Amino acid sequence: MLQLTDEKIKWMEGKANEIRRSVIEMLVEAGSGHSAGALGMADIFTALYFFILKHDPTNPFWEERDRLILSNGHICPVYYATLAHSGYFPIAELKTLRKFGSHLQGHPHREYLPFLETSSGPLGLGLSQTVGMCLADRMDYGKYSPKQFYCLLSDAELQEGNVWEAAMLASKERLQNLTAIIDRNNIQIEGYTEDVMPLEPLEAKWRAFGWHTQIIDGHDFKRIVGAVGEAQAVADKPSVIIANTIPGKGVSFMERRYEWHGKAPNKEEGEKALEELRKNHA
Amino acid sequence: MLNHNLKLNIELFNEDVEKISTRVGFGEGLVIAADQNKNVVGLCADLTESTYMHLFARKYPERFIQVGVAEQNLVTVASGMAKMGKIPFAASYAMFSPGRNWEQIRTTIAYNDVPVKIVGSHAGVSVGADGGTHQALEDIALMRVLPNMIVLSPCDAIEAKKATIAAAAINKPVYIRLARDKTPVMTTAETPFEIGRAQVFYAPPMTPQAGIVATGALLHKALVAAQNFAARGIAIKVLNISSVRPLDFEAIKSLAKEAGAIVSVEEHQVVGGLGSAVAEVLAQNCPVPMELIGAHDKFGQSGTPAELIEHYGMGVSHIEAAVERVIKRK
Numbered sequence: 001m002l003q004l005t006d007e008k009i010k011w012m013e014g015k016a017n018e019i020r021r022s023v024i025e026m027l028v029e030a031g032s033g034h035s036a037g038a039l040g041m042a043d044i045f046t047a048l049y050f051f052i053l054k055h056d057p058t059n060p061f062w063e064e065r066d067r068l069i070l071s072n073g074h075i076c077p078v079y080y081a082t083l084a085h086s087g088y089f090p091i092a093e094l095k096t097l098r099k100f101g102s103h104l105q106g107h108p109h110r111e112y113l114p115f116l117e118t119s120s121g122p123l124g125l126g127l128s129q130t131v132g133m134c135l136a137d138r139m140d141y142g143k144y145s146p147k148q149f150y151c152l153l154s155d156a157e158l159q160e161g162n163v164w165e166a167a168m169l170a171s172k173e174r175l176q177n178l179t180a181i182i183d184r185n186n187i188q189i190e191g192y193t194e195d196v197m198p199l200e201p202l203e204a205k206w207r208a209f210g211w212h213t214q215i216i217d218g219h220d221f222k223r224i225v226g227a228v229g230e231a232q233a234v235a236d237k238p239s240v241i242i243a244n245t246i247p248g249k250g251v252s253f254m255e256r257r258y259e260w261h262g263k264a265p266n267k268e269e270g271e272k273a274l275e276e277l278r279k280n281h282a
Numbered sequence: 283m284l285n286h287n288l289k290l291n292i293e294l295f296n297e298d299v300e301k302i303s304t305r306v307g308f309g310e311g312l313v314i315a316a317d318q319n320k321n322v323v324g325l326c327a328d329l330t331e332s333t334y335m336h337l338f339a340r341k342y343p344e345r346f347i348q349v350g351v352a353e354q355n356l357v358t359v360a361s362g363m364a365k366m367g368k369i370p371f372a373a374s375y376a377m378f379s380p381g382r383n384w385e386q387i388r389t390t391i392a393y394n395d396v397p398v399k400i401v402g403s404h405a406g407v408s409v410g411a412d413g414g415t416h417q418a419l420e421d422i423a424l425m426r427v428l429p430n431m432i433v434l435s436p437c438d439a440i441e442a443k444k445a446t447i448a449a450a451a452i453n454k455p456v457y458i459r460l461a462r463d464k465t466p467v468m469t470t471a472e473t474p475f476e477i478g479r480a481q482v483f484y485a486p487p488m489t490p491q492a493g494i495v496a497t498g499a500l501l502h503k504a505l506v507a508a509q510n511f512a513a514r515g516i517a518i519k520v521l522n523i524s525s526v527r528p529l530d531f532e533a534i535k536s537l538a539k540e541a542g543a544i545v546s547v548e549e550h551q552v553v554g555g556l557g558s559a560v561a562e563v564l565a566q567n568c569p570v571p572m573e574l575i576g577a578h579d580k581f582g583q584s585g586t587p588a589e590l591i592e593h594y595g596m597g598v599s600h601i602e603a604a605v606e607r608v609i610k611r612k
Contacts, residue, residue, distance in 0.1 A: 069362075110394050117365060122389045128355045129390055132362020132370075135347055139323065139368070162386065165355035173347075 004051065009221045015085065016046040017281040020250050021274055022081035022094055028270035030098040033106070036247035036260040037154060038078040040185045040218070044243060045082040047224040048150065057087035060115035066147055067133055069117050071126020072154035072183070073107040074262070080104050088115065124160025127151050127180060131166050134175045143176070148232060151180045156188035159197045164209070170238040171210030178238040179231040180211075183218070185247040187258035206240045218243030250277050283512070284505075285485050289472035294502070295509060301464035304499065305403045307439030308460055309334025311446030312371055316342055322450055323363060325349055325372045327356045333373040333403045333460075353378040357386050357400060364396035369450055376402030376418035376459060384424050391455045392428040399449045399456045400425075406498065406549030407577070407594055408463040408587035417582035422497075423554025425457040426527045432477060433527040435459040435548075435556075437501040438468045441524055444475040452477060461549070463587045465499035468522075480530035482537075484508045486517030491612075492605050493541035494520045495534065497548050497556045500575075500596055504547045507601040518605060526556055534563050538570045543608040545573045547601055549591075552576040571611035573604040 020042045027033045049055070054066045070079050077097060084091045089103065096102035103113045107121025118129050130151035137145050157163065170178055184202070186193050193199050203213045212234040216223040224243070231239030247261070248254025251273040254265075265273055284290050293299050316322040316338055325347045330336045339346040347363075349356050353374050360370035372379065379402055380387050391398045405418045426433045432454050436442035442460060449456040468483070469475075480495070484505050496504040501522050508518040521537055523530070538544055544564065546557035557574035564570060577594050591597055 118361070119389065119393050122385060125358050125386060125390055128358035129362035129365070131355075132359035132364075133366050134362075135359065136323070136363040136366035136368045139345060140366075162354040162358065165349070165352035166359070168352070169347075169349055169355060169359065 004222065004225050008051065012046050012050055012221050014281060015050055016042045017250070017277055019046060019078065019081045019085055021277050022085065022091065023077045024251070024265060024270050024273045024277070026077050026081065026094045026097045027264035028267055029095045031264060033077055033098060033264045034074040034262050035254055035264055036187060036257070037072065037075040037183060037185060039251060039254065040245040040247045040249045041075055041078050041152070041183050042249065043219045043221065044181060044224055045078050047221055049082045049086045051225060052228050054148070060088060064146055066150065067117050067130070068150045068152070069126045069130045070108065070120055070152050072123060072152065072157050073120030075154070076108050079108065123154070123157035124162040126153060127163050128166035128169070130178060131170045131173070131175060134178050135173060137177070145177055147177060149178045151178070153180060153182050155182055155184045155186065155199055156193050156196070158182070158199055167206070167209045167211065174236045175238045176235055179228060180238070180240045182240060182242045183245055184242050185245045187247050187261055189261050191258055203242060210237060212237050212239040213242065214239070215242045215244065218245035219249060250280060252276060283485065283487065285482050288474065288481055288483065289470050290483065291467050291470055294466060294468045294505065299466045301466055302439035303461060303464045304436050304439050304442040305334045305460045305462065307436065307442030308401060308446050308458065309337040311443035312338045313341055314443070315447050315450035316345065319369065319450060321367055321369050323347070323368045323370050325356055325360050325370055327351055327353050327374045327378065329374055333401060335371070335373045354383045354386050357383050357398065358390050360398045361390035361394060361396055364398050365394070369397055369399070371399045371401055373401040373403065375416060376405040376421040377416055380421055380424050380457065381418055388428055392430045395430045395455065397453050397455060399458060401458045401460065403460040404462045405459045406461055407582040407590040408461055408499070408549060409582070410463065410587045410590065411584050413584040414582040419549070419551045419577045419582065420554065421459060422526055422548070422550050422556065423558070426559060430455055431527065432456040433459070434477065434524060435497040435526050436524045437498060437522050438465060440467060440469045440471060440473070441475055445524065448475065448477050459498065461499055463499070466502045468502055468505070475524070478525050478528040478530060480521050480523045480525065480533040482519060483522045484518070484520035486512060486519060488517045490517045490519035490541040492518055492543040492545060492609050493537040494518060494545045494547060494601065494605065495523050495537070495556065495560050496520065496546070497523045497526060500547050500549050503596070503598045504601055506598050507605065510598070510602060511605065523556060526559060529559055529563065531563050534560055535567050538564055538568045543571045543612050545575060545601065545604045545608050547575040547596070549596060550576050552578055571608050573608045575601055575604055
């Protein structure tokens with residue numbers, strides 16, 4: 001990874017703001033979709049696609065690219081927006097989100113957007129697929145493969161048992177190229193995670209499963225980049241980064257409100273949100 | 283008489299016909315597929331020996347992943363491996379895979395259209411003593427409704443071996459249904475096998491009065507029934523349908539047109555399995571009277587395979603009775 005300069009951080013803050021604005025525009029146009037998580041993960045997506053990942057938008061099937069699996073497919077507006085801003089497809093296409101015939105399905109479908117590593121939406125399935133990719137890669141390239149494997153998960157999807165089956169296997173197989181990043185935003189459809197189905201002590205759970213753990217502020221670029229660097233330096237075990245994020249980040253009336261988990265802004269709310277975001281950036 | 287063009291086992295009607303379980307054929311086929319292609323890998327959920335994947339695991343330990351008792355993980359990890367260019371065979375008991383992990387298979391394998399091969403052993407009541415929890419009678423139904431999925435249900439160990447090799451060679455998701463019990467060997471190494479193709483195993487010299495379509499080891503009982511009818515001068519034609527999906531529509535239609543009545547035979551619920559699949563074809567193309575042999579809205583239980591096959595109405599006498607019924611309905 002390159003040196004992270006203050007200048008680059010400032011640039012990424014601007015990029016994340018643009019991506020958030022795209023997310024709002026897409027959701028208003030679609031009339032449905034998931035706002036809170038998408039806005040909350042904009043900084044992490046920006047850091048990954050504009051600094052951390054080894055990838056090439058002009059050659060999306062490059063064999064040596066790092067692999068990123070989005071397990072919680074419902075936050076795809078931020079995924080699509082980041083891909084478009086990186087140059088994978090025209091930004092204008094973002095407005096087709098959730099429409100008939102669009103590449104941008106309501107939840108990501110690889111058949112419609114072939115360079116996605118997988119389809120997702122139903123929760124709890126991404127980590128085990130990432131483990132499988134990592135295992136396959138190790139069979140071909142050995143322990144010191146040039147690739148890194150990232151899996152992005154929501155916090156509430158950790159309520160799915162399949163995630164912990166994957167966590168056990170990753171640890172057993174000592175998958176050192178694997179980094180899971182958890183969007184710890186504390187909300188889910190029906191309320192706060194700790195009310196619906198408590199996850200804490202979350203870090204201790206992952207440690208007990210044999211993972212290297214870190215907790216970071218998911219809006220601090222220095223910490224995001226630093227944590228990924230540390231994760232990659234860990235030998236013989238997989239790493240998890242629990243990223244504390246603010247759901248709805250950047251839009252005051254959405255921030256920390258679980259009601260915005262699965263809701264899109266209407267036109268008026270969208271205008272208000274865009275205005276706030278523009279102001280934030282100024 | 284047996285269709286000699288298919289080079290079937292000429293001893294298949296003998297009392298002492300050789301018996302091998304289909305899972306053994308799978309185990310041997312997987313080793314051959316792995317010899318031919320280094321991308322073939324194996325995953326198992328703590329049932330390596332009973333699924334016969336141990337033959338592969340011993341020869342290629344570096345290509346084998348033991349996931350423990352975790353069938354949801356079994357197929358999703360396999361899906362990830364397929365996306366990196368591997369041809370994963372994921373083995374367990376049919377009751378747990380695809381029984382437990384159907385949505386994982388739908389979302390990560392069928393929806394992504396990646397070439398994972400789901401191997402479900404111990405299908406049917408012939409599992410025996412373990413009882414109803416372990417006797418999958420719904421797996422064909424679960425798998426054949428999935429877009430992109432190929433469903434293979436071989437009739438004997440030799441066909442299971444060929445099905446395994448063919449599954450490895452096709453760039454699609456495949457479900458392979460296997461059984462625990464040792465069952466008669468009906469085919470030989472020379473018998474042709476092709477995904478999507480049904481074969482006439484028993485063809486009488488005159489126009490048949492009824493046709494039997496069978497899948498899995500029960501095909502043997504269908505052949506015995508046809509032979510018994512032949513002794514009474516009643517002509518019955520028997521089709522082996524080891525490829526439940528894609529289904530050989532032409533072979534089924536032509537049998538229905540020729541015989542005018544069909545009996546389906548499977549060790550599976552009659553709802554959703556081979557019988558249903560065949561009925562779908564006939565209802566839309568050439569409706570003829572049909573009788574369905576299989577489990578009728580019941581779970582299995584403990585017993586010997588022979589006792590259970592009889593109890594659930596899948597024995598030779600039941601097939602014969604169904605043939606007589608269907609002929610009367612013509």
